[in-house]
Amino acid sequence: MKKTLAFLLSLTLVFSAVSCSKDKTSSKKVSRSAVTTALSEKTQLTNHMTEKERSKVSVGELTVFDHMQDKEENEAAxxxxxxxxxxxxxxxxxxxxxxxxxxxxxxxxxxxxxxxxxxxxxxxxxxxxxxxxxxxxxxxxxxxxxxxxxxxxxxxxSCPVYYVIDKNGSGYHVDENNNVIPEDKAAEMNEAFYSEVxxxxxxxxxxxxxxxxxxxxxxxxxxxxxxxxxxxxxxxxxxxxxxxxxxxxxxxxxxxxxxxGASEKFFEAMDSDSTATWEIDREKIEAIAPYVKEYSIYDEQLDTNFIVHVTLPPDFEKEKIYPAYVLTDGVWRFNNSADLRKSMEEGKASDVIIVSIGYDYSIDGTNDSNRIRYFCDRCEDFLAFITDDLMPYLGEEYNIDFGNSTLYGHSLGGTFAHYAVFNSDKFENQPFKNYIIGSPAFWSPGFLPYTDGDSFKHEYGYFDRNESLDKNIFVCGGADEDPVYEEYYKGNDSTLEGIQHLMDRLEEYGVTTAECKIYPNSEHYQFIPEMLVEMLEKFYPAE
Structure with missing residues (x-):
């Protein structure tokens, strides 16, 4: 075979309307503070990056268009x-x-x-x-x-011996009927086959x-x-x-x-450069390109390189302290940076530093197999990367107000944002005050195997470990989400049911800083651009 078959079953995540009620009586009262809007003194975080990780960091101008052009040209062959x-x-x-x-x-x-x-x-x-x-x-x-x-x-x-790599990365030989063959026997069969045509x-x-x-x-x-x-x-x-x-x-x-050579260029584009999958509005991103720094940051635990785009606010002053507005799924959300920055330019929101976290250009960030790896399977390591490596490093580069910064995730990223807030107490570093949990796909087949049963329904034991939560939470979804992918629910809560039950639980815990909004006339993702700007202006209102 010149090229191994690849079949990736994408889990398209979409979700009907339920209300986010808040009229139940609290069974356990937890003290809460109001949303902080004023800038606090800079909080120092401890950087846990290894020497290898620090040595591999690189920063430069925006390159996303260069990668897109290469891929588009190669595919066009x-x-x-x-x-x-x-x-x-x-x-x-x-x-x-x-x-x-x-x-x-x-x-x-x-x-x-x-x-x-x-x-x-x-x-x-x-x-x-x-x-x-x-x-x-x-x-x-x-x-x-x-x-x-x-x-x-x-x-x-054709040769009767095949080498197969399983899901765990283990390799072994099989025959034409998919029977496993011992390595020495496979070598003999290969040698015999290639001895004559x-x-x-x-x-x-x-x-x-x-x-x-x-x-x-x-x-x-x-x-x-x-x-x-x-x-x-x-x-x-x-x-x-x-x-x-x-x-x-x-x-x-x-x-x-x-x-x-045309097919080799095509295979190279498909296999090693997924940048064209990035949702980019070229005109908008080109307008903010002078204010964007592109960081390549390696995480040794995940053995993964991340592309992080940092968009600086209008009239940026290096000595001034700014909150960070951090967006996961950079492959899509970097595209929202232009509208977020425009809100600051128009004086509708205070200045913040926008950070979008994407994967290396060789990784297809739109593919749910990859998203499942970081948001679900390796959520603990991904949270540690953000909390102990990425945010402390950016804190060394910029004056970031970690006492008033925000982390956002949507769909599988929404399940990660939920995981992040209710496991934040396990870290010395506390880089976020606010969490946006968008359309959390608690029902997803990609999420359920990594939740230790129903641990997510108990907020991962956070309220067993703590008497208070000094975080602000905004949970949101689209009113028309649920019917589209109901075949995946299989007895589990739909997205909007999951949102309602999450809000019910938080109210029972006595949480007073958790808010919810279901956006009308929207399925899984249509509401996101509006919501991100709305929450920017809410968390960081114009002074």
């Missing part, structure tokens, strides 16, 4: 419609091998370059890659033959079709199990249709020819 084929000559393969060898001579395993080329020549196919309507075909041993006209088909047999022959295309579908099913199930993907049969059927389309295009001579 492959049209989104029709069948596109990239042909390689023997010289193309040799040149590619030479480039790989120069990067890493160990790939030859002690042999000579000439011997490796000679041994590999039978596997130099005329067709290097194929795309059907912008989708890459993955099983090159099943690619059509250049110039095929519908008659006899002679294909090179074997072929399988069919009288014509019709005789070939059943074999094609069987092989696609075998190869697909090697990489996906029924437990991994519920609609695996549909994936197989879609792959089969694409291969039929490719073969028929070759027979009819109805395809576009790609330049050599």
């Amino acid at each position: 492959v049209p989104e419609e029709g069948v596109c084929i990239e042909f390689w000559s023997e010289d193309d393969y040799i040149a590619n091998w030479k480039k790989q060898y120069e990067k890493d001579p160990s790939i030859l395993d002690g042999g000579s370059f000439e011997e490796a080329i000679e041994k590999s020549k039978p596997y130099f196919d005329d067709i290097y890659s194929i795309f059907v309507d912008g989708r890459s075909l993955s099983f090159n041993e099943l690619f059509p033959i250049k110039g095929y006209n519908g008659g006899e088909i002679k294909l090179r047999e 074997r072929y399988v022959t069919f009288a014509d295309f019709e005789e070939f079709k059943p074999y094609l579908k069987k092989k696609i099913e075998q190869e697909t199930r090697i990489y996906f199990s029924e437990s991994d993907v519920e609609d695996i049969d549909e994936i197989v059927e879609d792959e089969y249709k694409d291969y039929l389309t490719a073969w028929e295009a070759v027979m009819d001579n109805n395809y576009k020819t790609l330049p050599v």
